[in-house]
Amino acid sequence: MTLARSLLDKGSRHVAAVASDEVFPLHFIDRSASLRNPVHVSTWYFNDVLDGDKLHQSLDHLLHLGDWKKLGGRFRLDKNGKLEIHVPEQFTSDRPSIHYSHKSLPMRAAEHPLAGKIPKASSRPSFHPAAEEFLLPLTTRPGMPHNMEDYLSSDEPLLSLRVVVFLDATIVSLAWPHAVMDAMGMATVIQAWSLAIAGMENEILTIDGVRDDLLYQATLKPAAEKFALEPYMLIGFRFYLLILRFICDILFGGRRENRIIYLPQKSVQKLHSQAMCEINLHKNEPLKISRGDAILALFSRSLVLAQKRPLLVVVPMDLRSRLRDIFLPSMSYPQNAIQGGHFTVNADETTTKSIGHLALAFRQNIIQQGGRQQLLAMLRCNRELSDSGGDPATLYGPSNAVIMSATNLNKANLLSIPNFSPAVVGARCSEEATGSPGIPSFFNTSHSKIAWRRGNVLMNLGIDQDGGHWISGSFNIRTWKYVEESLKDL
Incomplete structure (x- = not known):
């Protein structure tokens, strides 16, 4: 036994x-x-x-x-x-x-x-x-x-x-x-x-x-601000309406494909430069969009064009780098320390706004929702829900929206942090091998079992030693066609 x-x-x-x-x-x-x-x-x-x-x-x-x-x-x-x-x-x-x-x-x-x-x-x-x-x-x-x-x-x-x-x-x-x-x-x-x-x-x-x-202890103190998105909290009937639409999208939204995309450095640079030009931003100005913002905007625009409905983008925001008085840089925190940023893209914005303008809107929302007081206000709302038996990972946005989960792992550096060079045995055998010994050339993360059906998922997996971006996504065929069209000239 x-x-x-x-x-x-x-x-x-x-x-x-x-x-x-x-x-x-x-x-x-x-x-x-x-x-x-x-x-x-x-x-x-x-x-x-x-x-x-x-x-x-x-x-x-x-x-x-x-x-x-x-x-x-x-x-x-x-x-x-x-x-x-x-x-x-x-x-x-x-x-x-x-x-x-x-x-x-x-x-x-x-x-x-x-x-x-x-x-x-x-x-x-x-x-x-x-x-x-x-x-x-x-x-x-x-x-x-x-x-x-x-x-x-x-x-x-x-x-x-x-x-x-x-x-x-x-x-x-x-x-x-x-x-x-x-x-x-x-x-x-x-x-x-x-x-x-x-x-x-x-x-x-x-x-x-x-x-x-x-984080629980931090929310026991009086909040300095009200959470700006609290009126849009999806609870009760509005939540069940969102879930019903989500299930219908999964079941009847057309065949889905899970793919990995590799974007070489020059392609990402071109996309980012085009987005910067579209909003007339220059490198010496205080507000900039990142390459990740441009990639997120491209996929968001493709999804809205395919679905012709509002899009609710949920982006996990890391709290370790934003609440430095709680998470000390001198300590390690292998735990869950994320809260979702919520951004809505209306269906008509894909015809009136470029990728650059969508990227700028995402960046401005991240700055607003990722500020210390707004994060603490959101944590307080979610902690109170948890105390009353609810789910602390509540969604905020319109109940008729298509949902996309968008995770950017570039900050995690999961293609460069692993340094297993002391465990390397012998010299390299492959003439095609690139990069430093003991540093990975590819990274992927997934569930341990293939999901029967998945929602809309975008994940920036990381940046390789040559500056290329690895991206994974799960979308229906219509959305992938718009993505392919957007990437063909990069």
């Missing part, structure tokens, strides 16, 4: 608590319904042979340092049915800090029927099938958790590391539950892991905020 089975409560599929475990709470943002179930698989492709055991040992070592051990815990429910994390008193072979699996294949990556499909950088904008549609058999393992119920009914640790080694390349995948941290939080783990591999333990930042809910 396995340890997990011996821990099962009679009459329950959930694993019982171990009395000696140390208990860590989840925070109020973690309890959002949209964060509870997703298990993400973040995957990096290296043009190097890496020592998988060294990667595992260094990550395991990190989770033995102070409160980093929280990430080696297990999900449990308290007596009131609320999620919490239970960390073993000692990590053992029966109850390890992470689940590690390793596979060595005696072939080059390009010869493998799945790994050979991993997209490569190109000199022109290029479209590729979504990586999860062919990579998941390589990057996941049988029996791994795919949702919260899987975690609660097993003694699985929160993190799963899988390393697949070819003769000339390595695929490294880390599976992690969204209920514990967001992508920026995961980036802090990768940064600390890279330092651990290099033996630079003294430079690893101390983890903070694992016991105290820093």
Whole structure:
């Protein structure tokens, strides 16, 4: 009988608590319904042979340092049915800090029927099938958790590391539950892991905020401003109307395709320059649009042209960089610390506004909603909803809108932060390999299972060492046609 089975409560599929475990709470943002179930698989492709055991040992070592051990815990429910994390008193072979699996294949990556499909950088904008549609058999393992119920009914640790080694390349995948941290939080783990591999333990930042809910505490103080979007909160009938339309869009909105796009640096520069010219902005003026703003505007415009309805763009905003008095730069915060920025694009704006003007509108909204007082006001609204039994990840906008989730991971630097060069074994075998040894050439993140149907999703995955942008998206065919048309001259 396995340890997990011996821990099962009679009459329950959930694993019982171990009395000696140390208990860590989840925070109020973690309890959002949209964060509870997703298990993400973040995957990096290296043009190097890496020592998988060294990667595992260094990550395991990190989770033995102070409160980093929280990430080696297990999900449990308290007596009131609320999620919490239970960390073993000692990590053992029966109850390890992470689940590690390793596979060595005696072939080059390009010869493998799945790994050979991993997209490569190109000199022109290029479209590729979504990586999860062919990579998941390589990057996941049988029996791994795919949702919260899987975690609660097993003694699985929160993190799963899988390393697949070819003769000339390595695929490294880390599976992690969204209920514990967001992508920026995961980036802090990768940064600390890279330092651990290099033996630079003294430079690893101390983890903070694992016991105290820093954001909850911040919302208990009187708000200096009212949240500007509070009148547009989608609750009650308006929320159910939005969800009904969302379901109809999924079911009857036409065939959807998940794709990855590579935009070389020169194409992104051209798009950005055109957008800047359209709004007559110059580099010496205080208000600028970013390249990410221009990319977001291009996809938003394409979606509205295809759907001919208002668009509600929801952009996760990282709070670590915006609330510096709460999240100290000298500490590490692998947790959920995001709030959604909400931007509405009316259907008629696609005919009256250029990509540049839409990008400027996005930037102005980010500046307004991302200011300290507005963030605290939004957090206060969402915390009060959570206290009353509601969902702290509320939407704000028109109930007849098409929804697009747009995440920009460029700040997370997930194509440059991983530095696994101390784990490189031997010299490179591939003449086509570019970039520095131990630095990935491709990154992707997805759910651990392919969703039957997805909404409209845009994700800037990151910028490679040549300045090219990797982007993933899920849209219907009509929207992709507008995207292709917009990119053809870049």
